[in-house]
Amino acid sequence: MIGSKLKETFDGVVSLLIGLKITFKNFLKPNLTVHYPRKTVKPEELTGYRGHIELVPKPENPFVPRCIGCGLCRDICPSGCIEVRSKRIAEEKEIHTPHFGLQDTPLDLTRKVAPPQKTKIEIVSFELNYNYCSLCGLCVQNCPAGSLRFSKDIYLASFSSRDFEFDLLKRLEKQAQARLKEEEEWTK
Amino acid sequence: MFDLELGLDLSGDFYTRHFQPTPSEDTLILNMGPQHPSTHGVLRVILEIDGEYILRAEPVLGYIHRMQEKMGEVKRYEQYLPNMGRVDYLHALAWNWAYVGAVERLMGLEVPKRAEYIRVITCELNRINSHLLWWGAYLLDLGAFTPIMYAFQDREIVMDILQRVSGSRLTYCYYRFGGVSQDIDDIFIEKTKEFCAYLKPRLKMYKDLVTDNIILRKRVEDIGIIEEETLRKYGATGPVLRGSGIKYDVRRKEPYSVYSELDFEIPTASSKDALGRYLVRMQEIEESLKIIEQALEKIPPGPHISPQAPRRPKPPRGEVYFAVEGARGEIGVNLVSDGSAYPYRVKLRSPSFSNLSMFPEIAKGTLLADAVSILGSLDLVIPEIDR
Ligand code: SF4
Ligand code: SF4
Numbered sequence: 287m288i289g290s291k292l293k294e295t296f297d298g299v300v301s302l303l304i305g306l307k308i309t310f311k312n313f314l315k316p317n318l319t320v321h322y323p324r325k326t327v328k329p330e331e332l333t334g335y336r337g338h339i340e341l342v343p344k345p346e347n348p349f350v351p352r353c354i355g356c357g358l359c360r361d362i363c364p365s366g367c368i369e370v371r372s373k374r375i376a377e378e379k380e381i382h383t384p385h386f387g388l389q390d391t392p393l394d395l396t397r398k399v400a401p402p403q404k405t406k407i408e409i410v411s412f413e414l415n416y417n418y419c420s421l422c423g424l425c426v427q428n429c430p431a432g433s434l435r436f437s438k439d440i441y442l443a444s445f446s447s448r449d450f451e452f453d454l455l456k457r458l459e460k461q462a463q464a465r466l467k468e469e470e471e472w473t474k
Numbered sequence: 475m476f477d478l479e480l481g482l483d484l485s486g487d488f489y490t491r492h493f494q495p496t497p498s499e500d501t502l503i504l505n506m507g508p509q510h511p512s513t514h515g516v517l518r519v520i521l522e523i524d525g526e527y528i529l530r531a532e533p534v535l536g537y538i539h540r541m542q543e544k545m546g547e548v549k550r551y552e553q554y555l556p557n558m559g560r561v562d563y564l565h566a567l568a569w570n571w572a573y574v575g576a577v578e579r580l581m582g583l584e585v586p587k588r589a590e591y592i593r594v595i596t597c598e599l600n601r602i603n604s605h606l607l608w609w610g611a612y613l614l615d616l617g618a619f620t621p622i623m624y625a626f627q628d629r630e631i632v633m634d635i636l637q638r639v640s641g642s643r644l645t646y647c648y649y650r651f652g653g654v655s656q657d658i659d660d661i662f663i664e665k666t667k668e669f670c671a672y673l674k675p676r677l678k679m680y681k682d683l684v685t686d687n688i689i690l691r692k693r694v695e696d697i698g699i700i701e702e703e704t705l706r707k708y709g710a711t712g713p714v715l716r717g718s719g720i721k722y723d724v725r726r727k728e729p730y731s732v733y734s735e736l737d738f739e740i741p742t743a744s745s746k747d748a749l750g751r752y753l754v755r756m757q758e759i760e761e762s763l764k765i766i767e768q769a770l771e772k773i774p775p776g777p778h779i780s781p782q783a784p785r786r787p788k789p790p791r792g793e794v795y796f797a798v799e800g801a802r803g804e805i806g807v808n809l810v811s812d813g814s815a816y817p818y819r820v821k822l823r824s825p826s827f828s829n830l831s832m833f834p835e836i837a838k839g840t841l842l843a844d845a846v847s848i849l850g851s852l853d854l855v856i857p858e859i860d861r
Contacts, residue, residue, distance in 0.1 A: 298688030308683045309620065318627060331634065334656075336641035362786075364553035422556035422647040423655060428785060436641065 326441065336421045337437040338450075339414060341458045348462035351455070352433035355407045359425035359434060365418040368425060371410040409455065416442075416450040489534045493520050500524055506845075508537050514611060515856025519833070519849075521842070528845055531837040533830055539860040546820030551577055551787045552651070554820070559645035561822060562858040564604040567597045568800035569822075570649040575730065576796035576807040577651050580789040588776040589653035590732045594769045595666065596636060596648065597798075598762040602673070603632045604801035605755045605762075612752070612850040613684060616693050621684055628676060635665050651787055653779025663770055670763050677759060685756065694748040698836050698848035701746065708835075709828040712803025713758065714852055717751030719744040724799040735772070738765050748851035755853070788815050802826050802853050824858040 320327055341351040355372030426434045444450065493503045507518035516537035522530040542561055546554050558573045559566040571593060578585060585593075606629050610622030633643045639656050640648035648655055684690055700710075700718050715722055723740045725733040741757035743750030791813045797806040803825025810819040829852045837845045 294688075301686045301688050304682050305684075305687055308679060312624075318630075334638040334641055335643075362552065364549055364556055420556040420560075420645075420647070421642060423641060424552060424555070427650075427655060 323441075329438070332438055332440065335436070335438065335440065336423060337439045338416045338419060338421075338442075338452065339425060339434050339454070340437040340439075340461075341412060341454045342433050342435050343458060343462060348465055349459060351409060351412070351458055352431045353409050353412065353429075354431045354433075355409055356430060359429055362424050362428050364422060364424065365420055367415040367418040369411070369413040369415075371412075373408050373410050374405045375408050376405050412454040414452045414454055416452060417447050489518075489520065489532075493522055493530070493532070501529060504842075508534075514854065517830075517854065517856045517859070519845075521837075521845070523842060526841050526843075528837050528840055528842060531834045531845070533833055535830075536860055538857050540857070542861040543820055543822055546817050548816070550815045551789070551817060552785070554817070555650070556645075556647045559642070559647050560857065561824070561861060562800065562802070562805075562826075562855045563645055564607055564855055565600055565801040565805075566644070566646045567593075567600040567648060568798050568805050570646060571597060571731075572796055572798045572800075572805045572807040573820075574649045574651055575798065576794050576809040577787060577789060579796050580792055580794045580809060580811055581651075581784075581787060583652050583782065584780055585652055585731075586777050586780055587732070587774050588657075589778050589780070591769050591773040592639075592654050592658055592778060593649060594732060594736070595658070595766050595773075596639065596654075598765050598769075599632050599636060599666070599669075600646070601801045602759050602762050603629050603636075605759050606632075608755065608801075608853045609680070609684075612853075613690070615846050615850040616690065618684070618690070621680070624676075624680070624683075628673060631665075631669050631672070635662060635669060638662050638665075650779060650783065652783030653777070655779070657778035666766060666770060670767055673759070673763060677756070680756070685752070691749070693844075693847055694752055694851070695745075696747050696749075697844050698748045698840070698851055699746045700832065700836055704832055704835055708832045710803070710832060711825050711828065712800065712853075713751050713754045714803065714829050714832075716740065716742045717754045717851075718746040719750075724797050724804050728797060730796070730798060732769075736765050736768050738768075748847055751851045751853075786815060788813070797823075800825060802855065802858070803829065822861055824861060826852075826854045826856075826858045830854055830859055 341353060344350050344352050353370070353372075355370060357370055357372075360366075360368045360370050421436075423436075426436060442450070501522050501524050504521045504523055505518060506521055508516040510517075518534040518537065520532045520534060521528055540560075542557055545557055549557075554573065555570070558569040561569050577583075606625040610625030613621040636646065636648075637643050639654075639658050639662055640646045641656075642648075700714070702718060702720065704710075705715055705718055705720065711722065711724075719742050721740050721742050724730070725738075726740055738761045739757075741754050741761060743753050789809075789811045791811055793808070793810045795806060795808045797804050799805070804823065805825060806823035808819075808821035808823070809817055812818040833849065833852065836848055840848065
């Protein structure tokens with residue numbers, strides 16, 4: 287009885303000493319914590335990370351998004367946080383002057399001569415309410431034009447929810463301007 | 475106030491109606507929670523104690539009820555995917571899997587082999603992560619502060635690995651109907667292998683530091699003994715069930731995906747106490763490492779998502795149940811479809827709910843400090859209970 291008690295106490299003390307040894311070893315190891323905001327993680331550690339979504343520009347014009355205004359992202363978003371508004375604008379109608387011999391006829395033939403009206407889509411506004419976004423990625427993966435991607439904007443903090451309602455078109459414009467500036471400096 | 479029609483005493487708190495003060499002055503009614511460090515979420519347990527001993531206990535649920543099941547009825551099939559990451563934020567991928575698995579079974583959709591292996595690897599990584607957090611948090615409840623720091627150090631590595639493919643660090647929304655949303659790359663495979671090699675000596679260190687520690691032994695040995703009958707009565711699953719010596723694991727009993735091709739053990743413990751549940755979880759981490767290593771060897775090339783995978787599924791009419799083994803037990807999704815793009819009914823079976831239901835029975839007659847240990851050993855995730 288006393289023997290087993292003594293053994294238990296001895297084993298207990300040994301287990302505590304082993305614990306202390308491990309703690310001491312770790313005490314001497316380098317610090318692993320990233321002290322945000324004084325330090326931030328390296329950009330390569332953000333590979334694959336989903337920040338809020340942003341628009342992808344057309345390859346030929348960095349000011350215009352690839353978006354075709356289909357509204358699929360708005361429909362599929364589970365949180366309903368995307369608002370796209372697009373406008374169908376008619377391209378300048380070319381008016382061909384009628385044939386010389388027909389100019390005096392009372393009929394208005396301009397319509398017949400003009401080519402069929404061409405229209406193109408212009409994205410009027412593209413708003414994201416990031417407050418509700420669940421970062422599921424459904425919008426990005428379902429966009430038929432490949433016009434959406436995740437940004438690497440991860441250090442977001444604010445006192446107002448208004449600051450997380452993004453106008454993605456403006457964001458694209460800013461990015462494009464920054465890119466142009468960079469290119470200019472590069473060519474100098 | 476007394477409601478004459480219903481005959482109920484509605485004064486005060488509805489949930490404490492069974493706990494009205496008695497003429498005797500020996501007992502004390504105590505609220506553990508809703509904000510209590512040992513409940514890990516907003517769980518409230520009403521206790522009637524005599525001195526330090528618990529006479530009665532009753533958990534009060536619903537503080538973070540978010541209508542996950544109702545949301546399933548008003549969202550389209552694909553729109554319900556992000557919800558799954560939020561039901562149980564610790565083993566989010568298992569819930570992902572249970573839901574996509576149910577829809578795939580309903581539609582008869584074939585999942586490519588590669589996708590199945592990716593699912594196995596990521597789900598097991600997530601299980602390790604969940605167990606590590608439980609380990610740290612449980613010891614924190616028992617008064618040891620350092621282990622959770624070690625656990626978080628390891629968790630960070632897994633989260634980095636999973637972030638690479640899934641884009642998130644906690645509430646994953648990675649699986650899609652017929653596969654996964656992104657293929658794994660060489661860096662993922664390399665990092666996972668590195669992690670497996672790294673964690674093995676760490677687990678030995680954890681054993682020396684914590685499992686063999688006399689203070690921990692005194693707090694978990696012979697505490698919270700759960701008999702088989704109680705477990706069966708309440709439908710407990712997972713490590714809680716295996717900690718009492720019952721070898722039940724959905725991965726083996728009802729094999730889904732490619733688990734039948736992989737070689738791994740189902741750890742059990744015969745002691746039925748908190749230590750048994752502790753040891754089962756620690757061994758499960760090792761088994762998960764074994765599974766990941768085998769899966770990385772066997773993973774075939776091919777597409778990561780089935781080419782037939784629909785963007786907007788419209789499963790045929792019918793009802794289906796799909797269960798997976800989560801870190802806390804059997805996760806089940808019962809799906810009823812009426813043929814439209816919206817599910818008719820989504821029923822989520824969460825293991826924590828059944829496991830918590832046993833608590834009043836096991837806590838009866840124990841010390842208050844042991845109740846904390848028992849509650850921790852059940853590994854509860856409150857959002858999963860309330861859904
Ligand atoms: S899905 Fe793509 S193309 Fe369609 S509106 Fe959204 S961003 Fe534009
Ligand atoms: S990531 Fe998901 S929640 Fe966020 S905007 Fe896209 S579809 Fe909506």
